[in-house]
Amino acid sequence: MHSERYSRQIRFKGIGPTGQRNILAARVVVIGSGALGTCSAEMLVRAGIGGLVLVDRDFVELSNLHRQSLFTEEDAREGLPKAVAAERSLSRINSEVTIRSLVKDVTSETITDICSGCSVIVDGTDNFETRYLINDFSVANGIPWVYGACLGSFGTGCAFVPGTTACFRCFCEDPPVGGAVETCETAGVIAPIVHVVAAFQVAQVLKLLAAVPPTEFRLLQVDAWDDSWRTLSLKGMKNPDCECCVKKNLPFLEGSQESRLTRLCGRNAVQVSPGTPIHIDFEQLSTRLSRAGQVDFNDYMMRIRVPDFEIALFPDGRSIIRGTEDFTVARAIYSRYIGM
Template identity: 40%
Template sequence: MENSRYSRQILFPPIGAEGQTRLGQARAAIVGMGALGTVLATQLVRAGVGFVRVIDRDIIEWSNLQRQSLYDEQDAAEGRAKAAAAAEKLRQANGDVEIEAVIEDVTWRNAERLLTDVDVILDGTDNFQVRYLLNDVAVKHNIPWSYGGAVSSYGTTAFFRPGDTACLVCLFGPDTAGGGHDTCDTVGVIAPVVSMVASLQVAEVLKYLTGNLAALNGGIVQMDVWQNEFHKRPLSAPKPECPCCQQRQFRALEQRMDGLTVSMCGRQTIQVRPAAGLGTPLAQMAARLAQFGEVRHNRDLLRCDLGNVQITLFADGRALIHGVEEEGIARSLYARYIGM
C-alpha cells in the first residue's frame, strides 16, 4: 500500500525510491496553520514526510474558510483550535505520518524547544516578529528554513540555509519589530497566491530533504498573480557584517519580548499572554465564566460569549479577546474575567 500511495512520486526521477525513503525519515515543523500553513502541511503529509509538527496559537473563524484549505464550516462554527483540527484532517489523509499538534504561541520561551529537533522549519506565519525568531533558531542550530509570505495578490518566498545563504537579518536588518507591512486585515488576500507561494516552499523543502541540493532555487521569488508578474533575484551569500549569522547575536531570542499580539489576521482581536500560566483547569474556568455568558469548551480551549466581546481561553492561560482594538481594554477584560 505504501508503494502504491507514493508510486507517482517515486516515478519522478529526482526523488525515486531512495528519495522517498529519505522523506519518510525526515522531520519538519510548520509554524502557523493559517492559509500558507494548511497548504504546506497538506503537501508535506501527502508526500510522506515522516514527522510533521503543526504549530498555531489561533482558532478557526468563518473568514478563514476562503483560503485555509484544511478547515470546514463545522470547524468555524465550533471555533476549534487550528492545530488540533489540522492534525485531525491530516491524519485522515495519511496515517503513516506522525503528526504532532501544538496549540501554542511561538515565543522566545518555547521556540528552541519546538523547532530544534527537526530537519527543516517552514514559515506559515503572518508577522515578522515570529519570523525573526525562526531565523534566530535556524541560524543558531544550523537548520534550514523556508520563508513564505502572501497578502493581497502578491507573495514572496525564499529558502534559507545557514552558512550557505544570507539569513533574514542579512536581508532586512536586525529590527525585530517588523512593522509597516501590509496584512490581510488591511489589503485582504486571495487564495491563488497562497497556494502558489506554499507550493514553491514545499518544492524547495522536498529538494532539500531528498538531497537534490543542486536543484534548489537559490533566490528570492516574488510574484503578483493579479498583475501576472513573476520575479526572481539571487539570494546572496551571508553578509560579513551580519549581526546574526556572522556575529552570532540572536536578538529575537535574547530580547525576550513578551506582551500582547495585536490584529490577529481577519478581525478585531487582541491576544493577551500573561507571564504565568492559567493555574486552573479549563473545566473549572468554564463553570466560573458561565455566569457571564454562554460558554463552550473542550480539552484545548473554551469560548465565552459576552455579547459584543468574546473570549477564547487556552489551557496555557493565553487568551484571544475578540471585538476590541485597544490593548488596555483587552488587558482589563482578561483581568476581570480570568484574573492576572
C-alpha cells in the same frame, strides 16, 4: 516504503527512491496553521513526510475558510484550534504520517522544545517577530527554514540554509515598525497566491530532503493578479557584517527583542509592549484599519473597535487590548491589526 502510493513522486528524477526514503524519515515543523501553513502541511503529508508538527495559537473562524485549506464550516462553528482541526483533516489524508498538533505561541521560551531535532521548519506565520525568532533559531542550530508570506495578490518565499545561503537578516536587518506594513486584516488576501507560495515552499522542503540537495536557492516574488513573476539568486547576497549569521547576535532567540505582555488587574485587558522602541503613524494606520473596524484617534492615542475587542494604541506602539486576559489571544490580536 509504500512504492505504489508514492510511485509518481519516486519516478521524478529529483527525488527517486533515496529521496523518498529521506522524506519518509524527516520531521518537519510548520509554524502557523493558517493559509500558508495548512496548504503546505497538506502537500507535505501527501508527499509522505515522516513526522509533522503543527503549531498555532489561533482558532478557526468563518473568515478563514476562503483561503485556509483543511478547515470546514463545522470547525468554525465549534471554534476549534487551528492546529487541532488541521491534524484531524490531515490524519484522514495519510494515516501513516505521525502528526502532532500544538496549540501554543511560538516564543523564545518555547521554540527550542518545539523545533529541536527537526529536519526543516516551514514558515506559516503572519508576523515578522516570529520570523526573526525562527531565523535566530535556525542559525543557532543549523536547521534550514523556508520563509513564505502573502498579502493581497502578492507573495514571496525563500529557503534559508545555515552555512549555505544568506540568512533572513542579511535581507531585512530589522523588523518593520509596527503599523508600518499592511496585514491580511487590512489589505486582504486571495486564495490563489496562497497556493502558489505554499507550493513553492514545499518544493524547497522536498529539495532539501532530496538525495542530492541543491547548492543554490532562489527568492520568489510573484503577483497572481498582475501575472508578474521573478526569482532572485541568493548567491552573493550574504551580508559579511550580518548581526545574525556572521556575528551570531541572536536577540530574538535570547528574548531581548520580544514583545512584553502584562495583565491589567480587574480590567479584562492585556498590555502589549513592543520589544524595541517604535513610533506609530496614527493617520497612516487609521486609513488601513478603517476597513477592519471603527477607528478614532488624537495626538495621544488611537482607539480601534473590532468584534469582541477594543484596542487602545499609543504612539510608542504600546497597546492595551480589552476583551481578554489571555496573552496568546492578545498577541494574536496585536499581530492581526497592528503587526509585529
